[in-house]
Amino acid sequence: MTPDRLDDLLERALETGAVPADATDGERAEVERMLTVAGGLKLNATRVSGEANGVMPTARARFQRHMQEQHTPERVPVSAPHLERGFLGRFFSGRMLTMGSSVAAMAVVAVVAVLVLQPFNEVETAAALTVDDYVQIEGVVSASEGGVVTVQSSEIGNLQIALSDLTSVTDGNGVRGITSLKPGDPVLVSGVVTAKRSIAASNVAVAENQTVPTPSAKAKPPILKSFRPGLQGSIRLITLSPDGKRAQVLLVMAEESLLVDVDPKSMDQFLAGSPQAVGVLVKVVEAPDLRKGVFRLQPVEQPTASPTPRTNPAGTPPQFQNVKGLVVGRALNVLMVRTESGTIPVVLKGTTSIRFGSSGLTPDDVRNGETVIGYEVAVTGNPEEPNGRRVVATLIVIIGKPSPAPAR
Amino acid sequence: MRETEVDDDGPPAKNPGDAEALAGRAVQRDPGAWEQIFELHYRNVFAFVRYRLRSVDEAEDIASQAFEIAYSRADRFNYQGIPIEGWLIGIARNLVRDHIKKLGRRGIDDEFDDTLELSEPDQADAIGLRRDLLTAMQTLTGDQRQVIELRFLRDRSVAETAVVMNRSEDAVKNLQRRALAAMQRAMVGDGYPPGGTV
Numbered sequence: 001m002t003p004d005r006l007d008d009l010l011e012r013a014l015e016t017g018a019v020p021a022d023a024t025d026g027e028r029a030e031v032e033r034m035l036t037v038a039g040g041l042k043l044n045a046t047r048v049s050g051e052a053n054g055v056m057p058t059a060r061a062r063f064q065r066h067m068q069e070q071h072t073p074e075r076v077p078v079s080a081p082h083l084e085r086g087f088l089g090r091f092f093s094g095r096m097l098t099m100g101s102s103v104a105a106m107a108v109v110a111v112v113a114v115l116v117l118q119p120f121n122e123v124e125t126a127a128a129l130t131v132d133d134y135v136q137i138e139g140v141v142s143a144s145e146g147g148v149v150t151v152q153s154s155e156i157g158n159l160q161i162a163l164s165d166l167t168s169v170t171d172g173n174g175v176r177g178i179t180s181l182k183p184g185d186p187v188l189v190s191g192v193v194t195a196k197r198s199i200a201a202s203n204v205a206v207a208e209n210q211t212v213p214t215p216s217a218k219a220k221p222p223i224l225k226s227f228r229p230g231l232q233g234s235i236r237l238i239t240l241s242p243d244g245k246r247a248q249v250l251l252v253m254a255e256e257s258l259l260v261d262v263d264p265k266s267m268d269q270f271l272a273g274s275p276q277a278v279g280v281l282v283k284v285v286e287a288p289d290l291r292k293g294v295f296r297l298q299p300v301e302q303p304t305a306s307p308t309p310r311t312n313p314a315g316t317p318p319q320f321q322n323v324k325g326l327v328v329g330r331a332l333n334v335l336m337v338r339t340e341s342g343t344i345p346v347v348l349k350g351t352t353s354i355r356f357g358s359s360g361l362t363p364d365d366v367r368n369g370e371t372v373i374g375y376e377v378a379v380t381g382n383p384e385e386p387n388g389r390r391v392v393a394t395l396i397v398i399i400g401k402p403s404p405a406p407a408r
Numbered sequence: 409m410r411e412t413e414v415d416d417d418g419p420p421a422k423n424p425g426d427a428e429a430l431a432g433r434a435v436q437r438d439p440g441a442w443e444q445i446f447e448l449h450y451r452n453v454f455a456f457v458r459y460r461l462r463s464v465d466e467a468e469d470i471a472s473q474a475f476e477i478a479y480s481r482a483d484r485f486n487y488q489g490i491p492i493e494g495w496l497i498g499i500a501r502n503l504v505r506d507h508i509k510k511l512g513r514r515g516i517d518d519e520f521d522d523t524l525e526l527s528e529p530d531q532a533d534a535i536g537l538r539r540d541l542l543t544a545m546q547t548l549t550g551d552q553r554q555v556i557e558l559r560f561l562r563d564r565s566v567a568e569t570a571v572v573m574n575r576s577e578d579a580v581k582n583l584q585r586r587a588l589a590a591m592q593r594a595m596v597g598d599g600y601p602p603g604g605t606v
Contacts, residue, residue: 003582003585004578004582006585007578007581007582007584007585008581010581010584010585010588011566011581011584030589033589033592034585034588034589034592036592037544037588037591037592037595038560038588041556041560041561042560045455045560045561045562045563048454048455048458048459048561049451049455049563051454051458051464051467052450052451052454052455052458053451054464055454055464055467055468056450056451058468059450059454059468059471059472059475060446060450062472063442063446063472063475063476063479064443066475066476066479067437067439067442067479070437070479070480194451195563196563198563
């Protein structure tokens with residue numbers, strides 16, 4: 001046991017969350033003691049990071065307003081034609097706002113700001129998780145302490161999940177308290193990556209009345225570089241970059257796991273059909289217009305048997321609530337979505353990831369007042385309240401306007 | 409934790425030319441540049457404040473004020489290799505001090521430290537840092553504490569930490585292990601000496 005070797009073992013353990021297999025018993029004991037201390041420090045950092053993520057939309061909107069107020073627009077003595085204001089334009093028409101609606105306006109600005117502002121950090125790492133990416137991941141709770149739960153994914157190891165007032169936790173029976181998560185709970189988590197192995201959760205779905213042993217971490221999955229005919233597997237993780245230019249999934253097969261870079265446009269099309277992507281059995285396909293190492297996903301219809309067991313083989317896996325339909329109205333940050341089972345209010349929050357798919361819309365459109373009324377959307381999220389109909393969206397895909405009905 | 413050890417170091421610039429160009433645009437109050445600066449640095453400024461105050465809302469308010477003041481005074485910023493984050497954190501630090509002074513004058517001293525140099529225990533209380541971790545951190549040398557803050561509280565990589573500390577990556581890994589080992593020994597109460605080595 002030399003200092004240099006311990007330095008190396010510790011760094012590898014911090015990177016992966018597990019003591020390297022080549023450590024001796026003595027080295028393992030030493031590294032595990034240090035990991036305990038590092039874990040305590042990271043718990044605090046994760047909590048603060050989650051808080052920062054939670055306040056970012058409001059703070060961003062406030063800063064934008066400050067910048068706008070600081071700019072004194074040059075007065076131009078030209079009468080412009082009166083333009084019909086868009087939704088947000090009408091909403092923000094200065095003096096008509098009351099204090100209450102100002103607060104509501106901030107919430108809308110926060111949603112829009114999430115759409116519009118792109119993070120500057122373009123640092124790519126080899127890890128599956130990149131800071132600021134939206135993520136859906138499945139795992140098992142292994143520890144819970146002070147608003148942060150540790151979720152073990154068999155494919156990528158331990159993750160720190162920060163829970164906050166913005167986090168919605170549900171199971172098959174409805175809404176749960178954020179302190180109700182306990183070791184052994186199989187969970188589906190969505191949120192935003194705030195640090196290398198930390199996620200600020202927006203939604204957590206728990207398998208109902210099921211607990212399973214914490215899975216052990218396997219080796220870090222490699223990235224699929226070359227097309228393999230017939231490759232198909234179950235999605236265990238998706239990540240979407242906030243600028244819409246990167247998408248990645250972790251596919252689990254019988255013998256291996258692979259990270260797959262997915263063409264973002266085709267990813268949006270896929271999510272339009274399956275907004276809760278985790279758990280879906282897919283086939284990897286290639287296309288001549290994609291660059292090497294980037295693929296498309298194709299859902300596998302009516303699988304006769306899943307090639308690999310899910311995290312929770314004994315019962316129903318954790319699931320978000322999916323909503324698909326036509327937006328028929330909007331009040332502030334709540335969309336009224338008409339579905340086959342009635343009209344469902346969908347709540348957009350600052351943490352909601354919005355994909356524009358092939359709708360033709362852009363973040364600028366939304367900023368300039370587009371309400372998305374008349375567009376079809378696919379949503380995944382959690383119920384807001386027990387027995388309530390409102391759904392807090394973690395991901396919404398704007399599909400597009402429906403085709404006109406054929407003339408008789 | 410001495411503020412000067414870590415407060416004035418922004419993330420290492422990947423390209424100093426880019427950082428200088430961004431700073432130049434910031435001085436001109438280019439909104440696009442400031443949006444980038446906000447995305448780059450808000451979390452760290454918030455964390456800096458949050459480690460010193462108990463309230464999330466007040467931390468958010470003060471971090472936001474720091475950006476508003478920086479934007480309003482952008483033309484005074486003189487970029488000569490000084491990271492913008494350092495400037496922002498300097499403003500935030502002053503705001504925190506003013507905030508604490510005001511509370512002290514109002515007789516509110518149970519929530520915040522009432523000294524200008526915030527002490528470890530008060531920072532720990534502010535973020536709920538476990539007492540045993542706090543006590544253990546007090547046994548570390550300055551370099552060791554800096555490594556701990558950069559690596560575990562600010563989530564810097566080994567390479568970034570090495571740049572900030574002007575050390576080799578191997579030296580950072582070594583400091584990191586010695587710091588964690590020292591903290592662990594202090595936590596189990598074996599009388600490990602301050603700043604001890606392994």
